[in-house]
Amino acid sequence: MQFSSWLDFGGSPIFWWLIGHIFLGSFTLWLILKKRPFSEFFFISALFLFSGFMRLPIFLYNLPLNPDESQMLAQGLTLTVDPLIYRSFDPTTSGPINTYLLTLVHLLGFPLNFHTAHVLSWLVTLTAIYFLYKALNYLVPTYLAQLAVIPTIAFVSFAQDANYIHYYSEGIASILLSYCIFLLVRWGHLKTYTITELIAFGVSITVIVLCKIQAIPLAFILGVWSLVLLFMLKKKKWVLHAVIVSGSVLAVAGIWLLYMQVNGLLDDFFLYYIVGNAQLKVHFNDESYRSPWLFLVRFPFIIYKKTAELNYWFVPFLVLGFVFFFTLFSKTVLTKVTKSNYYFWPMMFSFFLMVIAVIIRTGSFYPHHFLYFIIPGCLLTGLFLQQLTFPSIWKWGVLLTQLVFLGDGIKRLVNHFPLNVYETAYSRQNELGDVSKTILKYGKPGDYLAVWGWSCEYHVETQMPQGVNENHSVRSAMKHPLQSDYYQRYLHDLQRTKPKVFVDAITSKTIWMNDPKKYGHQNYPELAKFVADNYVFKAEIDSVKIYVAR
Numbered sequence: 314m315q316f317s318s319w320l321d322f323g324g325s326p327i328f329w330w331l332i333g334h335i336f337l338g339s340f341t342l343w344l345i346l347k348k349r350p351f352s353e354f355f356f357i358s359a360l361f362l363f364s365g366f367m368r369l370p371i372f373l374y375n376l377p378l379n380p381d382e383s384q385m386l387a388q389g390l391t392l393t394v395d396p397l398i399y400r401s402f403d404p405t406t407s408g409p410i411n412t413y414l415l416t417l418v419h420l421l422g423f424p425l426n427f428h429t430a431h432v433l434s435w436l437v438t439l440t441a442i443y444f445l446y447k448a449l450n451y452l453v454p455t456y457l458a459q460l461a462v463i464p465t466i467a468f469v470s471f472a473q474d475a476n477y478i479h480y481y482s483e484g485i486a487s488i489l490l491s492y493c494i495f496l497l498v499r500w501g502h503l504k505t506y507t508i509t510e511l512i513a514f515g516v517s518i519t520v521i522v523l524c525k526i527q528a529i530p531l532a533f534i535l536g537v538w539s540l541v542l543l544f545m546l547k548k549k550k551w552v553l554h555a556v557i558v559s560g561s562v563l564a565v566a567g568i569w570l571l572y573m574q575v576n577g578l579l580d581d582f583f584l585y586y587i588v589g590n591a592q593l594k595v596h597f598n599d600e601s602y603r604s605p606w607l608f609l610v611r612f613p614f615i616i617y618k619k620t621a622e623l624n625y626w627f628v629p630f631l632v633l634g635f636v637f638f639f640t641l642f643s644k645t646v647l648t649k650v651t652k653s654n655y656y657f658w659p660m661m662f663s664f665f666l667m668v669i670a671v672i673i674r675t676g677s678f679y680p681h682h683f684l685y686f687i688i689p690g691c692l693l694t695g696l697f698l699q700q701l702t703f704p705s706i707w708k709w710g711v712l713l714t715q716l717v718f719l720g721d722g723i724k725r726l727v728n729h730f731p732l733n734v735y736e737t738a739y740s741r742q743n744e745l746g747d748v749s750k751t752i753l754k755y756g757k758p759g760d761y762l763a764v765w766g767w768s769c770e771y772h773v774e775t776q777m778p779q780g781v782n783e784n785h786s787v788r789s790a791m792k793h794p795l796q797s798d799y800y801q802r803y804l805h806d807l808q809r810t811k812p813k814v815f816v817d818a819i820t821s822k823t824i825w826m827n828d829p830k831k832y833g834h835q836n837y838p839e840l841a842k843f844v845a846d847n848y849v850f851k852a853e854i855d856s857v858k859i860y861v862a863r
Contacts, residue, residue: 322370324731350455367470374735378475383769389415391778399581403782407482410524430480437484444491451502453699461695464714468626471718476680486524489517515561608673625717629710633697665689749774755861756813766818780812820856
């Protein structure tokens with residue numbers, strides 16, 4: 314029996330909300346006033362249970378929080394039917410690893426629904442935070458390490474913005490980046506390392522490439538830094554150990570490329586994952602040139618406008634950073650910081666700048682891209698706390714994220730806005746939409762379904778795998794340099810899988826393609842002919858047209 318059958322959250326669960334604020338506030342106050350750390354087991358367990366408690370409404374909400382969630386769940390479902398990526402599905406910029414995790418969870422017996430995605434998102438985020446905390450333990454006193462992660466825990470626990478709590482494609486990449494940073498910090502602190510750790514580092518760095526293409530520059534910085542650090546630690550064995558790291562990278566990359574080649578998909582991998590994503594532009598047909606330097610100048614304003622609740626997380630980081638740079642920053646402090654931990658902090662500042670470059674490079678400014686800031690921001694918060702030991706008043710800055718969330722919550726109550734936008738009853742009543750109900754009249758779970766448009770939730774609701782690589786047909790429908798390649802693949806996939814149901818989901822509400830007269834399937838001659846020859850029109854629901862195979 315599902316939790317949602319007996320546990321309900323309405324729009325303003327004040328008691329639940331207050332319990333969360335009282336607990337985290339008391340927890341933080343104890344650390345600040347006592348200046349003594351909790352045991353690691355208690356600290357991690359307490360924050361795990363607390364954040365899970367605050368995420369309960371989201372766990373119980375079986376509706377998509379973000380279109381990316383539906384996309385990846387549909388891919389995970391499809392992979393259980395046809396395990397060959399780029400034949401069965403195209404993961405676009407998210408990379409295959411995010412989908413593989415969903416498929417693994419499904420094979421372990423869990424349903425591929427939005428409940429599962431929301432719980433996984435939380436677990437992935439906490440795992441990344443755990444490695445950041447472990448890294449901080451080597452860099453600063455333990456109680457400061459615990460204080461430094463409090464703003465991030467507050468953000469993860471109280472956030473309501475779907476961009477930050479859905480199963481986001483940056484999640485697993487963030488785990489691996491955090492793990493690699495942990496290894497680098499550990500090596501610098503202990504002045505030694507093991508061969509196993511070198512191999513683990515090389516493997517992790519390489520797998521990041523298959524997690525999120527935008528994370529590659531971040532992985533590159535850590536890879537270069539690892540070679541520098543190995544040289545500083547053991548100059549005489551540097552060549553051997555650099556070969557081990559590089560060999561691990563080449564081995565993983567080679568195995569993946571060989572897997573693609575053996576299955577005849579190597580060209581598709583390069584075309585659709587590397588070339589296609591490198592050419593990705595906002596709306597694909599936006600040919601206007603916007604200078605990266607202009608974006609850089611406007612970046613603080615972009616963060617303020619685009620990141621919503623992530624701004625609450627930025628508050629203590631910016632306050633502590635401002636105080637550090639303008640009160641303590643000097644040549645003496647600079648020398649001290651750069652020499653400590655084998656120049657780790659300058660590398661982390663470089664990482665922070667690379668995050669900015671990565672976000673500016675995409676030009677899309679999706680709010681979840683900004684989550685990469687949490688990695689360097691959380692670690693640098695630890696540095697600021699360590700340097701601002703006197704006066705100790707600055708340690709109170711870690712409470713700012715929670716206080717802003719508290720103030721925002723009070724404002725919502727006063728203005729009669731919901732504290733919780735993920736009402737359990739609403740989710741339960743809308744888990745299966747009218748379109749999906751109609752689809753299931755003509756098909757069944759396990760049958761192939763093709764959707765023309767951007768409505769991947771139909772795959773999740775019906776549990777019907779995608780009959781085409783591109784489960785949201787943006788790249789097949791909209792103008793861009795590779796449109797013909799995507800469109801021809803779409804047609805080839807239809808002929809290969811012969812989906813039981815074809816859905817034209819182009820409506821006035823469709824993401825990007827909100828003009829049925831321009832983007833409806835009838836505007837694409839080869840597609841229109843295939844549908845007319847092989848399918849029968851059965852129903853139209855809210856402008857969504859449903860066709861069934863003859």
